[in-house]
Amino acid sequence: MRFSFIHAADLHIDSPLLGLSLKDAAVAQRFAQAGRQAVEALIEQTIASEARFLILAGDIFDGDWKDVSTGLFFVRALGALHRAGIPVFMVKGNHDAESVMSRDLPYPDTVRAFRSSKAETFALDDCRVALHGRSFPHRLTADFVESYPQRRDGWLNIGVLHTSLDGTRGHQGYAPCSVDDLKRFGYDYWALGHVHAAEIVSREPWIVYPGNLQGRSVRETGPKGAMRVTVEDGRVVEVTPLVLDGARWAHLEIDLTGISDDTVLQASLHDALAASHAQCDGRPLAARLTLTGTTPLHNHLIAKRDTLQDELRAFGFQLAADCWFEQLKVRTAPPPRPVLQGTDALDVSALLAEVAADPEFAVTIGELLETVKAKLPKDLHDALTTTELTQRLAQDAAALLAGELS
Secondary structure: OEEEEEEEOOOOOOOOOOOOOOOOHHHHHHHHHHHHHHHHHHHHHHHHOOOOOEEEEOOOOOOOOOOOHHHHHHHHHHHHHHHOOOOEEEEOOHHHHOOOHHHHOOOOOOEEEOOOOOOEEEEEOOOOEEEEEOOOOOOOOOOOHHHOOOOOOOOEEEEEEEOOOOOOOOOOOOOOOOHHHHHOOOOOEEEEEOOOOOEEEEEOOEEEEOOOOOOOOOOOOOOOEEEEEEEEOOEEEEEEEEEOOOOEEEEEEEEOOOOOOHHHHHHHHHHHHHHHHHOOOOOOEEEEEEEEOEOOOHHHHHHOHHHHHHHHHHHHHHHOOOEEEEEEEEOOEOOOOOOOOOHHHOOHHHHHHHHHOOHHHHHHHHHHHHHHHHOOOHHHOOOOOHHHHHHHHHHHHHHHHOOOOO
């Protein structure tokens, strides 16, 4: 028997977006709509793929809502799955536990929310799948994994858990546990939530974070979505990412080491932004650029950062009406200054001789020579030549470098 199910988490429906609202209200509104578009894409993909069921591993909401429309939107989405005959199994995460309003939502009877007092099991007899899960009763950090039941032999066992695991993935220690803790249950697949970066933590057994459905800030970059899990003869045989986000965040880093030309700099910035936008497949984009490396342009970049940032915003709008350049960060450094060890470290005569070959410099030296001659007695005019003047300039420059002149 072969079938598939969808594993999603961290929908954070109508969550406020960070970094946009104060800069461009119109673009912020497009990104706010993207969160709902991602949920709609999840429902459409679940139905189109004829998934056997959908798992939501917590943080459907982002705490209490501004108004009831957030809850009604989610109920309407679940209604589409109900009409398609696709059941939904979900746990409440730490953000859901804060939402008083969501506790009274009238879900369809095909939606099963795991209780919070202790873990429980829902069974699908036709495909012999046992789903074990537990919701957050409140915003807790205590370990509550030990209440999960043992596996059912002869069934595909799935654990649904909202957890940060050991907390090393940049999230607080909600329902902390280790990979070894999960392996001891003998389940076939752990459907995790809470960490917003998609990750297959283990394949034996499968321990999977699908990531959040929609990026909410520049810290949540790249494609976002869910996982399609394929089961054959009672075993998970494939886990495939589904890209479902309605808008995209990007944080680009450009190394300017060796770049000293402003035209090359501008072309590099434009190329990076254009390439990032091309990867979005028509989605709105909010991009940040961080410039690094050692470059003679460092001081120029510091002084003109705001101007460059506005220019990049204008270029983004040339690419698309919803291509928003969020911020330019300058983390470059100037080239180190040469350290001179006495006058021998720099052959001033050779440098001046090289410069003297420049026609413009020759004209300047000639004019200087005429000025000097005008102040000398006529009998010394023939004694002062361009070569002699160049040599004297070299001697004076060397003495100045040695600290002999003031």
